[in-house]
Amino acid sequence: MMITTIQLEQLTCPSCIKKIEIALGNKDGISEVRVLFNNSKVKASYDENIIDSTDIGKLISDLGFQILNMK
Template sequence: MKTNLRTDDLTCPSCIKKIETGIGKTEGVTGVNVKFNLNKVTVEHDDTVTGESLKNTVEKLGYPVKSVNTSA
């Protein structure tokens, strides 16, 4: 599965590392790609991970999530 999250507060490369590390620790996540210039986080994961749980993780890291889109 793949989930795309949109946020407005990705301003620098250190944001990438913080999010990749935070989400990467989630059981079931197989890949994380952060594009700070597009304010987009793409997460590849198995079906045990929900878009809502990923949103909560990103928001706990200090980045408000505008939208979540999960596809198979």
């Protein structure tokens, strides 16, 4: 398992958390998602044999959130 941390542009509403958690939680290869509202960060645990951090970033971007950086 790998873990990626994605810094987003400031999250403006708590419903953003659910939107991201549901979208990533339904994706094969992602086992855990935590969205930190106060820090505007997403932490995801994933199986690198199924999905990679670039794919996770694209999923978040497709939801309309701007990514500032990924680790």
